[in-house]
Amino acid sequence: QKEVEQDPGPLSVPEGAIVSLNCTYSNSAFQYFMWYRQYSRKGPELLMYTYSSGNKEDGRFTAQVDKSSKYISLFIRDSQPSDSATYLCAGCIGTGNQFYFGTGTSLTVIP
Amino acid sequence: EAQVTQNPRYLITVTGKKLTVTCSQNMNHEYMSWYRQDPGLGLRQIYYSMNVEVTDKGDVPEGYKVSRKEKRNFPLILESPSPNQTSLYFCASSPTGGHGYTFGSGTRLTVV
Numbered sequence: 001q002k003e004v005e006q007d008p009g010p011l012s013v014p015e016g017a018i019v020s021l022n023c024t025y026s027n028s029a030f031q032y033f034m035w036y037r038q039y040s041r042k043g044p045e046l047l048m049y050t051y052s053s054g055n056k057e058d059g060r061f062t063a064q065v066d067k068s069s070k071y072i073s074l075f076i077r078d079s080q081p082s083d084s085a086t087y088l089c090a091g092c093i094g095t096g097n098q099f100y101f102g103t104g105t106s107l108t109v110i111p
Numbered sequence: 112e113a114q115v116t117q118n119p120r121y122l123i124t125v126t127g128k129k130l131t132v133t134c135s136q137n138m139n140h141e142y143m144s145w146y147r148q149d150p151g152l153g154l155r156q157i158y159y160s161m162n163v164e165v166t167d168k169g170d171v172p173e174g175y176k177v178s179r180k181e182k183r184n185f186p187l188i189l190e191s192p193s194p195n196q197t198s199l200y201f202c203a204s205s206p207t208g209g210h211g212y213t214f215g216s217g218t219r220l221t222v223v
Contacts, residue, residue, distance in 0.1 A: 006153075034211045043115075043201055043214035044154070088154065090211075098169065099144075099212070103153035 003027050004091055006102030015111050019076040023089035023102045026070065030091035030100075033065050035074045038086045038104065047074070047087075079109045113138045115215035117202050123221045124192055132187045132218050134202030142205040143185040144169070144212060145177065147198040154201070160185055192222040 006023045013019055021035075032051055036044035050056045053067040064073040072089050086104040115136045124130055136143065144159040146169075156169030160179040174196055176188040185204075189196060199219050203212035 008151075032210075036211075036214075041217075043203075043216050044212075046211040046213065049211045090154075098156065098159070099154075101146075101154040103151060 002102075003100035004089060004102040006089055006105055008103055008105060010106040010108060012108045012110060013079055015079060015081060015109055017079050017109075019074075019079050019083070019107060019109075021074040021076075021087050021089075021105050021107070023072040024070055025072065025091045025100070027091065027093065027100070028067075028070070029093045032092040033063070033072050034090045034092070034099070035061075035063055035072075036088040036090065036101075037083075038088060040085075044088055081109050081111050084108045113213070115202055115204050115213055117200075117215035117218050119218060120216065121219050123223065125223055126193055127191050130189050130192060130220075132189075132200060132202075132220070134185045134187065134215060135183050136185075136202075136204040136213070137183065138204060138206070138213065139182065140204035140206050140213075141182075142207065142212075143179065144203045144205075145175070145185070145187045146201045146203065147171065147196075148201060148217075149198050157187070157200075192220075194222050196220065197222050 004025045034049040035047045038044045048063040056063045060077045062075040088104045089102045090099045145157040146154045155171045158177040160166045202215040205212045
């Protein structure tokens with residue numbers, strides 16, 4: 001079983017829609033959770049990181065972690081065509097170096 | 112500009128010919144790491160380093176070597192590349208692990 005599971009999509013939404021991206025994980029030792037955005041032919045770019053359970057908001061993006069169900073979510077409000085990318089979730093054991101990534105969800109926002 | 116710089120961006124080589132992919136960061140980060148990205152498998156960690164002269168294996172270290180002689184540099188060495196090492200490679204750095212990595216732009220390696 002993979003440490004982090006993510007539906008690959010693709011997901012296609014109209015501009016302005018609310019997007020919900022989700023991951024599940026299996027390792028109870030994960031304490032930090034991240035969301036990355038990756039444009040085609042580019043390296044992943046850190047969007048948000050959260051510690052333990054709870055919500056974190058940054059502009060149009062909200063990250064949510066539910067450790068009881070081992071569920072990670074990213075919500076994008078008022079989605080824009082520039083949000084079209086692959087979104088990767090990741091979990092980290094403690095403050096160490098070992099990150100485990102999902103395979104990514106491809107998102108297209110249609111103007 | 113704060114960044115992680117990898118070179119080369121593209122590399123085609125033949126089986127068995129030793130190669131090195133360089134990685135340098137200008138953010139004075141303690142942590143550095145190498146990942147490979149393959150379709151359907153996502154990002155998998157090859158090696159990581161928590162400081163100078165401190166390195167450890169990630170999930171897929173076979174066939175790779177690394178060294179961390181200086182804080183800013185973390186080269187990836189393939190002593191005898193094989194076709195199954197054809198992949199997109201990313202170097203990344205972080206001040207501490209829990210705050211996420213800054214990734215380089217990637218090196219697309221093809222081994223024929």
